[in-house]
Amino acid sequence: MKNRIAIFMTAMVALAGLVITAGSLLATPQDEVRVALMYEPSTVNILEMKTGIDLPVILHLHEALIGTNPESGERWLTNSLSESIEVLPNNKSIKFRIRKNAIFHTGDPVTAHDVQFTYEQVANPKNANLMAGAVDEIEEFEIIDDHNFIMHLYEPYAGWEELLWIGIASKKYFEKVGRKKFRKHPIGSGPFKFVERKSGEYVTLERFDRHPFWRTEFKTLKFLVVPDEVARLAMLETGELDLVSDILPHNVGRLQQNRQVVVRTESRVPSLYGISVKPDNYPIFKDPNVGFAMRYGINRQEIIDRVFLGEGYILNNYASKSELGYDKEITYEYSLERARQYLKKSVYKPGDPVVLSYTSAVPNARMIATMVQRYLIQVGFTIKLQQLEAGVQATYARERDPREGHMTLYAWGGGRDPSLRLLLSIRSDSIYSAWQNRPSRKELDALVDAQAKEMNKTKRRKLLQQLHQILADEPGGVVLFGSNMIYAHSKRIDYRWLPKTSYTFNLHRIKMAK
Numbered sequence: 001m002k003n004r005i006a007i008f009m010t011a012m013v014a015l016a017g018l019v020i021t022a023g024s025l026l027a028t029p030q031d032e033v034r035v036a037l038m039y040e041p042s043t044v045n046i047l048e049m050k051t052g053i054d055l056p057v058i059l060h061l062h063e064a065l066i067g068t069n070p071e072s073g074e075r076w077l078t079n080s081l082s083e084s085i086e087v088l089p090n091n092k093s094i095k096f097r098i099r100k101n102a103i104f105h106t107g108d109p110v111t112a113h114d115v116q117f118t119y120e121q122v123a124n125p126k127n128a129n130l131m132a133g134a135v136d137e138i139e140e141f142e143i144i145d146d147h148n149f150i151m152h153l154y155e156p157y158a159g160w161e162e163l164l165w166i167g168i169a170s171k172k173y174f175e176k177v178g179r180k181k182f183r184k185h186p187i188g189s190g191p192f193k194f195v196e197r198k199s200g201e202y203v204t205l206e207r208f209d210r211h212p213f214w215r216t217e218f219k220t221l222k223f224l225v226v227p228d229e230v231a232r233l234a235m236l237e238t239g240e241l242d243l244v245s246d247i248l249p250h251n252v253g254r255l256q257q258n259r260q261v262v263v264r265t266e267s268r269v270p271s272l273y274g275i276s277v278k279p280d281n282y283p284i285f286k287d288p289n290v291g292f293a294m295r296y297g298i299n300r301q302e303i304i305d306r307v308f309l310g311e312g313y314i315l316n317n318y319a320s321k322s323e324l325g326y327d328k329e330i331t332y333e334y335s336l337e338r339a340r341q342y343l344k345k346s347v348y349k350p351g352d353p354v355v356l357s358y359t360s361a362v363p364n365a366r367m368i369a370t371m372v373q374r375y376l377i378q379v380g381f382t383i384k385l386q387q388l389e390a391g392v393q394a395t396y397a398r399e400r401d402p403r404e405g406h407m408t409l410y411a412w413g414g415g416r417d418p419s420l421r422l423l424l425s426i427r428s429d430s431i432y433s434a435w436q437n438r439p440s441r442k443e444l445d446a447l448v449d450a451q452a453k454e455m456n457k458t459k460r461r462k463l464l465q466q467l468h469q470i471l472a473d474e475p476g477g478v479v480l481f482g483s484n485m486i487y488a489h490s491k492r493i494d495y496r497w498l499p500k501t502s503y504t505f506n507l508h509r510i511k512m513a514k
Contacts, residue, residue, distance in 0.1 A: 035221070043058075049122075099212070102212060110170075123138070131163075138154075204223075264496070265311065267484045273483070274315075288474060293346060296333075297343075321482050354382060
């Protein structure tokens with residue numbers, strides 16, 4: 001009897017394996033690629049794009065004025081709407097020539113008028129577009145003819161290339177069908193065209209066969225909304241999904257055991273974890289010795305190893321490793337002895353509580369905060385933890401409300417260009433500046449403004465280097481580390497993450513397994 005039961009159980013296990021294998025092969029149609037979304041997109045309409053979670057869907061529907069080299073992450077012209085781009089001698093006017101073979105999904109040509117229409121809609125406050133603030137740098141469009149125009153900026157703007165990834169929408173189609181229909185069924189000129197959206201479940205796109213310079217290897221691209229990470233990974237393992245991003249390190253081992261899954265890592269992504277302090281609310285942080293004590297007293301490598309299982313790297317200055325201006329020369333090592341020496345020289349009084357706040361917006365926030373607390377207690381600080389809802393914390397930060405606490409754990413996943421972050425957080429009169437009267441505020445303000453206007457990249461790097469050195473000498477917080485992007489895909493496809501980006505792009509470049 002026992003032998004029969006054993007044989008029966010063995011057969012059942014084998015059958016289950018066959019079912020799973022069959023599921024892996026049959027769950028996804030052969031000519032379809034399925035990609036996981038952690039969150040429901042707020043829109044599929046480029047003109048009303050609200051947050052970064054909308055981007056993976058929207059940007060595959062539209063071509064932009066400039067493309068990105070998948071090998072380096074740098075901007076380039078090849079395979080974009082622009083045939084040429086020229087910065088004019090005044091350094092605040094940029095001349096564009098659009099490719100004459102660029103067409104929308106309707107078959108209509110892409111013109112300079114469509115570009116002007118798109119940017120004006122993005123800038124319109126009624127649309128509450130994610131890029132509205134950025135495109136305020138544009139003063140006006142000068143249309144020369146259907147394929148040539150000049151974008152005039154109010155003043156030289158170093159990050160002008162970051163204005164050009166906005167996908168261009170069809171002015172003719174919008175005026176024909178109206179805003180309501182355009183919102184439900186957008187038209188672009190990208191490698192995929194819109195098919196269907198079922199709220200809370202999926203968005204389906206289809207290959208645009210008349211695209212002038214892309215020939216995608218598969219017909220259908222389907223984005224599935226799967227908020228739960230465990231469910232996303234399970235669906236990848238069973239073949240219901242082909243691509244999952246933002247995987248936490250502790251799940252990598254599980255995936256690597258599945259022969260039908262490929263796990264990959266990209267370090268060249270925007271990532272910056274740190275601790276901001278509030279000198280205007282809590283003057284002890286105006287003493288640089290307090291900042292140095294925190295800087296040397298936190299074992300950042302141990303956090304990377306324990307919380308991120310080694311999938312990260314130490315950062316030493318207020319910049320993502322992938323952005324312009326990151327300074328490799330600025331370094332400092334963990335030293336409990338030095339930290340204690342700095343604290344002893346500081347104005348901090350032993351026993352005074354220091355509140356460290358954290359939110360769920362930071363991955364693994366609780367674990368990181370707990371480890372930071374332990375390190376700083378060893379230095380001699382008294383640290384209390386406070387968990388805040390992310391929206392509440394952002395409100396406290398904007399209003400400089402003392403209820404935010406002495407310090408806040410943050411994670412920045414911005415872009416290639418540092419200007420936005422520096423203007424928002426370092427410039428003394430900015431909305432998120434927590435140290436408006438810092439000793440070197442005039443010099444820092446001047447450097448933030450100068451780098452934002454410097455069009456020469458070599459000169460701009462020197463300005464950023466000076467800025468980062470001041471921040472290193474006059475600590476207003478602690479920079480901790482960056483983390484790698486871990487993603488995985490089925491063996492049905494071959495996909496490589498686009499460097500210097502935070503979201504899933506370049507899906508039209510996916511290669512299907514032979």
